[in-house]
Amino acid sequence: MLEIQNLHTKIGDKEILKGLNLSIKAGEVHAIMGPNGSGKSTLANVLAGRDGYEVTQGSVEYEGKDLLELAPEERAWAGIFLAFQYPVEIPGVNNVYLLKAAVNAIRKNRGEQELDAVEFLALIKDKMKLVKMKDDLLSRSVNEDFSGGEKKRNEIFQMAVLEPKLAILDETDSGLDIDALKIVSEGVNSLRNEERSIILVTHYQRLLDYIKPDYVHVLSGGKIIKSGGPELALELEEKGYDWIVKDDKGENEAA
């Protein structure tokens, strides 16, 4: 589903990713872990198509297509979803209407029939239960005056409604208390299936107690320096990152 080969990216003059390789098959959950500044969020943003990142080398193939050629909205139409580390507040834009427009934009671009108001409401009612979304959050402006936990829950709620093929969760666990973390994790787990792939970007092992990854990768200095199964995360929790990163210290620290 996703093939990243030798990916190099720069922000301005600063090189962040320095030859990243990653291959993800349908239905797999991959955790990307790593110290602060290792390039985790850069990877998430490059995959979603955020401006400001220059790809200098390498390729990203998604379902056999060149992902880097696509605009952010085209990636969304193609089934890619980014749960933001810092969900953006958009005053004056209604949460539920944004979702409806998003659902229908995706359907339209796939040649499917758009949902009317009734069908759409039926769809979201179902999904709201998944993350225990409160009704009043729906009718408010996107993320405006939401608590940190509500924002993250809203991201997973959007993911549930948009049913992506590839979901990238960028530090979805950060800033969540344990109850919120459980709710969010349950939501994500219920969305796991054989077709849907998930990339979990996280700094902490804690999230992986609740969402069990198939693979764990350690990103440091802009490269994946170690990959393994879920047990690697436990090892990292115990020993920290230093023991792995050591080999890598000739590299510049990345933002």
Add this chain to the structure above:
Amino acid sequence: MSQENMNNNAQHYLAEFDQFQETVERDWFSEQRQSALKLFIETGFPSSRLENWKYTDVRPIAKQSFSNVSTTTSITTEEIDAIRFQDIDCYELVFINGVYSKEHSRLDGLTENIVIENMADALAKDKDLLEKHLSQYADNNVSPFTALNTAFIQHGTYINVPKNTVVDKPINILYLSKDNAQPLATHPRNLVIMGEHAEATLIENYIGLDDANYFTNVVTEVSLSTASILKHYKIQQESVNAYHIGNLNVTQGKDSLFKSHSISLGGSLVRNDIYGQLAAEGASIVLNGLYMTDGKQHVDNHTRVDHLKPNTHSTENYRGVLNGKSRGVFNGKVVVHPQAQKIEAHQNNANLLLSDDAEIDTKPELEIYADDVKCSHGATVGQLDKNMLFYLRSRAIDEDTARSLLTYAFVNEIISDISLVPIKNRLEHLIIGQLPDAELIREFTNE
């Protein structure tokens, strides 16, 4: 323009005035007209060397010889019905090329004690009352345009709401401008007198048809007695070739409230001035504004609020969206006078520049001569927020729609505050109509 040309143009207005005087009866106001004209001739059009006119060059108005004679004063029922608010029951006064149209105005059902009529009729009938109020709140010395308007006072709206009276429906004034034999200058004059505890809603609409070239020079005076309330809307949709200069002067009594929404969408060269005098304790003024410009439009909003007495409040929130090569000016001045303790004054101006060639000069000003006050002011100028754009696009919204949506969300902050729903709907309609993907955006609006 050289000084000589300015004077030549003064000659033009002198000649126009002579002609005008032949059409109106000599009355109690004649002397005031003459002295106002004299003042205008002496000062001439304001030069951009004056601080108050620094960013707005009125030479395009000064160099044209606008006529004072309306040759077109009719409109078909179909034309007017397309312009009226269809979903709101209101008292309506219609002016076509500056001339009152009794035929199209609707004032039936008005209770006897409330006066809403054409200024020309009021001048003839209500000398005693008018003498006390007309030209008492707008100062001919402050703007030459006000002096020019005073010289030519004839048509306009006179409203008098007596003590303890609530006008049951909004008062809607339509100033329509169409093609005229010669480019026309109109000088509408509105006077609103609110008695104690009186309440009313007033809407001033300026609408240009036929892409006509004309000059609207309006002056509105408002006097608010104790605890009276006036909600005021100005919706400026002059034609793309029109000039609009508007002066709104409000003098407020104890515990009175003036709430204004000034929406500027049209016009080639536009200047709106609002002067608020908080002349007694407990008076509050709320000034909200929105300007949306494109092409080569120039829109200047100047406001000045004087806190003359303690415990007075002013709040101002103006937003601008500038596209193309258009230019905006915002100058909001708040003066807190020495005895005006315990006042509160807050002011904000935010601007969105949608193109590289658009320009805004913004200047919030606070002058404080009292020591126990709460004041704030701020101004921002920016482009659409990149994070918001990316967020929307990552949620499958295409770039053009995302841009329109964020622009709409930005102006909606001003519109959403409008309590009169039909006006809000009309403004939403007008504003969204200027954006691509109008239908989709309509769905997004927070209701």
